[in-house]
Amino acid sequence: VIIALDTPPYGIFSSPKSPYKSYQDILKTKTQVRVALAGATFVVIPLAVDFEQKKIPYTMARFKDVADAKLAVLAGNADLTSGALTGINTTQIKAGDMTLLWIYSSKRYPEFPDAPTHVELGMPKEWSDYALTRLIQVPPGTPGHIQSALREGLIKAFKDKRTMEWSEKADTPVDLLPEPELKQRIDFLIKSFNENKKIVDTYY
Numbered sequence: 001v002i003i004a005l006d007t008p009p010y011g012i013f014s015s016p017k018s019p020y021k022s023y024q025d026i027l028k029t030k031t032q033v034r035v036a037l038a039g040a041t042f043v044v045i046p047l048a049v050d051f052e053q054k055k056i057p058y059t060m061a062r063f064k065d066v067a068d069a070k071l072a073v074l075a076g077n078a079d080l081t082s083g084a085l086t087g088i089n090t091t092q093i094k095a096g097d098m099t100l101l102w103i104y105s106s107k108r109y110p111e112f113p114d115a116p117t118h119v120e121l122g123m124p125k126e127w128s129d130y131a132l133t134r135l136i137q138v139p140p141g142t143p144g145h146i147q148s149a150l151r152e153g154l155i156k157a158f159k160d161k162r163t164m165e166w167s168e169k170a171d172t173p174v175d176l177l178p179e180p181e182l183k184q185r186i187d188f189l190i191k192s193f194n195e196n197k198k199i200v201d202t203y204y
Contacts, residue, residue, distance in 0.1 A: 002151045004177040005134040005158075008085035009105035010043040011115065013098045015073050020080065023102050023121050032057040036078035037203060038069035042130040043082045043104060045192055048199045050123055060203055070098065085109055086172045104130050129188040133177060 014020045019029075026033060033051070037044055037060055044060065051058045061078065063069040066088075072078040074097070083089040085103065090111060092098040100115045106128045108117055119125050136154060138147060157163060158174050167174045177185075193200050 001135050001137050001182070002147050003136040003154050003158075004179070004182040005136070006173075006175040006177040006181075007131065007134065008111075008173060009103045009109060009128070009131060010041070010082055011085050011089070011093075011103045011112075012043075012047070012101045013070070013073065013081050013083065013089070013093070014079060014101055015076070016096060016099050017076065018073075018079055018099065020101065021099065023116070026056060026101075027054065029056065032059055033080060034058075034078040035060040036069035036072040036081040037062045038064075038066040038081065038083070041082055042189065044203045045196050045199055046104065046118070046123065046127045046130050047082070048203065049196060062203070073098075085111065087170060090171050104128060126188060129185045130192075131185065133182065133185060 020026050020033070033056060035044075035047065035058060039062075048058070048060070050056075061072075063072060066081075066083055069078070069081045070083075070092070073081050080101075085093075085100075089098070093100050093112065100112055102116050102118060102121055103109055103112070104118045104127055106117065106119060106125060109115065118127050138150065155176065158176065163174060
């Protein structure tokens with residue numbers, strides 16, 4: 001790995017027509033909560049762990065992609081879905097097409113200050129590390145000087161004015177993740193996958 005890019009946090013979304021307007025509504029429900037999954041998303045682990053610990057009835061179904069999962073929610077065929085707070089997700093939340101219930105982050109997200117964090121809802125703080133991370137890698141054995149040159153060039157490109165303008169227009173932040181934070185995140189995810197093997201085997 002020569003560069004790691006961080007992304008805004010994952011959020012849990014519902015339809016504006018859903019009976020679930022907040023996490024508290026989910027805690028009170030006696031009805032099975034239907035979760036639409038899109039691809040292999042880390043957030044399935046804390047969501048399933050939390051629901052099982054609090055005896056919230058739930059079922060999960062995997063869809064081909066994010067668009068299909070959100071369509072299931074909007075059509076009333078599922079209650080919740082998830083996604084990072086970028087691009088089309090933030091556009092739909094701002095337009096009122098999706099409702100953001102909470103986020104997995106140690107602090108509230110400036111763009112959606114009314115959405116509580118998982119920490120505020122009583123979940124473990126380390127769950128912030130269930131996050132989408134984009135990695136730029138090179139083949140094993142790539143000489144160190146080439147790795148360094150590529151790393152320097154990519155950092156320069158990501159900080160370029162044109163990249164920043166694209167990032168803002170696309171509502172897709174490009175933030176470099178420091179190496180210690182990347183290691184912490186990877187170590188946490190490996191530990192979590194091992195500790196929650198049943199959930200991983202079922203939903204991944």
